[in-house]
Amino acid sequence: MSTDPGTVLDAIRDGIMRGEFVPDQRLVEADLSERFSASRSSVRSALLQLANEGLVERVQNRGARVRAVSLAEAIEISEVRMVVEGLCAAKAAERVGPAEARELRELGERMSEAVASGDVLGYSAANQALHRRIRELSGQSTAGGVLERLRAQLVRHQFRLAMQRGRPAVSLGEHLAIIDAICAGDPEAAERAARRHLLGVIEALRARQE
Incomplete structure (x- = not known):
């Protein structure tokens, strides 16, 4: 067994976020140990951290x-994200320079091209x-650490929203507005x-409850 505990943790987390492990799926230590060539203790430690x-x-x-995140919980998580993402965007606007502004605008262009070509997965990645x-x-x-954990819990709901007809186009305009404001300092x-x-995002999630 050669895989270190941190690598096992990252591998299982990535598997959950990519949908390889689905909500309510049992995570058997013996199976994960064999899959990732890791010790049972490393797998157990990773599962505790993921909990x-x-x-x-x-x-x-x-x-x-x-863990299966309900739609109601997804809305609560998004409400927390709204506050913290706002903080990060404001701080980014205070710190942005020409090089960073170019990088953000390039990401905006990637998102625009993905929407224009109907590339949902490409849009999601950008x-x-x-x-x-x-x-x-x-x-x-x-704040970044908090958002990473919250985003991971929302991954299934975010993917479903991304697949809704017309949603990427709406989301694109919102993201381009964020980029413009940050680049303007x-x-x-x-x-x-x-x-x-x-x-x-919250309104789109609430619409799915109806």
């Missing part, structure tokens, strides 16, 4: 399973890259744009 992150739940006498880059640019490492406008985008 702390909200991605896994441990059921008494039944081991661990991928979307994630943009949010990640804004978090990095903000310099808010604590306007923290208040950046925060408003980020919160407006997450409000759109």
Whole structure:
């Protein structure tokens, strides 16, 4: 067994986020140990950490399973994201330079091209890259860590939203507004744009409840 605990943790987390492990699926230590060439103790430690992150739940006498996030909980998580994403966008606007602005605009162009060509997966990847880059640019490492954990819990709902007809086009306009405000160095406008985008996500999730 050669895989270190951190690598096992990342591998299982990535599997959950990519949908290789689906909600309510049992995560059997022996199977994961064999799959990732890792010790049972490394797998057990990884599952405990993922439980702390909200991605896994441990059921008494039944081991661990991928935690299913309800639509109502997804809305609550998005409401928290709205506040924290707004903070990160504002801080990014305070710290942005010419090179960073070019990078953000290039991501915006990638998203626009993906929407124009109907490339939903390409749009989703560029979307994630943009949010990640804004978090990095903000310099808010604590907020960034919170958002990473929240995003991981929402991955299934985000994918379903991305697949809704017309949703990427709506989302694109919201993201381009965030980029414009950050590149203009306007923290208040950046925060408003980020919160407006997450409000759109929340409204789309609520529409699925009806």
